[in-house]
Amino acid sequence: MIDRLVEAIRSTEAPICVGLDPQMGFLPEELKENAFREYGETLEGAAEAIWQFNKAIIDATYDLIPAVKPQIAMYEMYGIEGLKAFAKTVAYCQEMGLIVIGDVKRGDIGSTSAAYAAAHLGEVTVGSQTVAPFGEDICTVNPYLGSDGVQPFIKECAAHSKGIFVLVKTSNPSSGEFQDRLAADDDGQTRPLYELVGKKVDEWASDPALIGKSGYSEVGAVVGATYPQMGETLRRIMPKSYILVPGYGAQGGTGKDLVPFFDKDGLGAIVNSSRGIIAAYKKEPYAERFGSAYADAAREAVLDMKKDIAQAIGL
């Protein structure tokens, strides 16, 4: 999967993924009203509105970008119906040629992580049949439980050519509470916990069975755009890992902040923007130009983001 991702980033010249995190507040009133008219003010109505919104965003941007990152929480909050919209979104994006990064942040003890890995990257066996339940191409993983919680995901990467991004340093304000703690490393040195996690990611990523022709591994990492200095260190610690960079745009990261996450060749990182793209029509400069044409505004916001990043990293 990593080679497909690198190739798609090269061909679109866009190290970008669009975060499909469709909060109800982002959706135009008319779209919601239509869905509620057909399905009622129900979870089904909410799910239909989300799906229609996503579809229009995808149709307007799929030719510009390599990947999307649906955040499953925004679907899970509408229960079973919301998760149906998630599954439908994953399948439609793949039909349109996009790589789907399921932002699921799962992670548990070994046998339970194996169930999550099967759900999102692998297959399950039912009697004589095998089925891929959600079938994302890549998913995000929480490392707090250590290697035996991550290995089942890595196993699916190897078996089905899938990828993972392991949380190393997250983009949120309180991420430092535990992640930045100075901790004892195996060599007797003291390093921030995120560096220790980064070193472990590099160890996982270095298995030759996971390294693609691009030189990158199926095992990548999440490092927030809001922490560019830590990004620089982590880029060095994890040379084989692609970095998924959230926090650009709405969370405060700018193009300039992204430079340390990339390699010298302009590869090695993929930057996510969610509300900065999908809710662009609600903010200037897009609001005035596009009114309620949210999909057109999203396309324009993708083009602007592409330019911003290309300028910053000198592509």
Place this chain on the structure above:
Amino acid sequence: MIDRLVEAIRSTEAPICVGLDPQMGFLPEELKENAFREYGETLEGAAEAIWQFNKAIIDATYDLIPAVKPQIAMYEMYGIEGLKAFAKTVAYCQEMGLIVIGDVKRGDIGSTSAAYAAAHLGEVTVGSQTVAPFGEDICTVNPYLGSDGVQPFIKECAAHSKGIFVLVKTSNPSSGEFQDRLAADDDGQTRPLYELVGKKVDEWASDPALIGKSGYSEVGAVVGATYPQMGETLRRIMPKSYILVPGYGAQGGTGKDLVPFFDKDGLGAIVNSSRGIIAAYKKEPYAERFGSAYADAAREAVLDMKKDIAQAIGL
């Protein structure tokens, strides 16, 4: 919710929850065949088998126990259909008077954690309606992202009288990889990371709005039975928090190991057993006595576990 839990533990004299983690391998062949005959070898067939299995276990044990802990991964791996079986299980357990601990281990940046918290503990608004999507009573939370990832869950606890158990020290073999690292505390001392997380849990738990009449807080912690010495320390660090203790039975924890997790009054902890109960019929001494009568074997295993724990903690 914590007062309801304490009261239910008192009245059943069972500080026990049954882990509803129905792996396909635990299910009797006949039960699966019946479900597959009706729904095919499909995700729907698997979900039906899981639901039938759960229902029989619940019917055979609900009068002995205060709570159940369905592990959502085991449902999520069967996609939408599996998650329908999860929702059905949650609702049925609540109908039977049981407290449901959703073992979901969710955790993300603030706005995303808010979506997860709404999904599992709270309500969502759709137009003029509000709906509780999954509606568990308590859920487990991953702390790696820090306070802003946990606070949205705490907010739901306060608003809807719900509870959470925050992962502090997990039961799996590699949990020490990050959780045991000696890390710098705010007071300049060096402590294992799990102690730092425990101290933070105590801080969250101490909000008077979260403390019940029992003296315990809606904010509890997960500490594995497999690490009794750490349990002793953590019991002291988090005096207001109930401890959910996984790892008893199949993972190696014994009655004796559980003592440090309890307060002097025999409260303060609830011990989970999953396969030790629901798959008891596959193992001696139950296999010979019960044959394929898995629900009866589960009841007997609950009675034995009750005895084992009562003896160990001197109830």
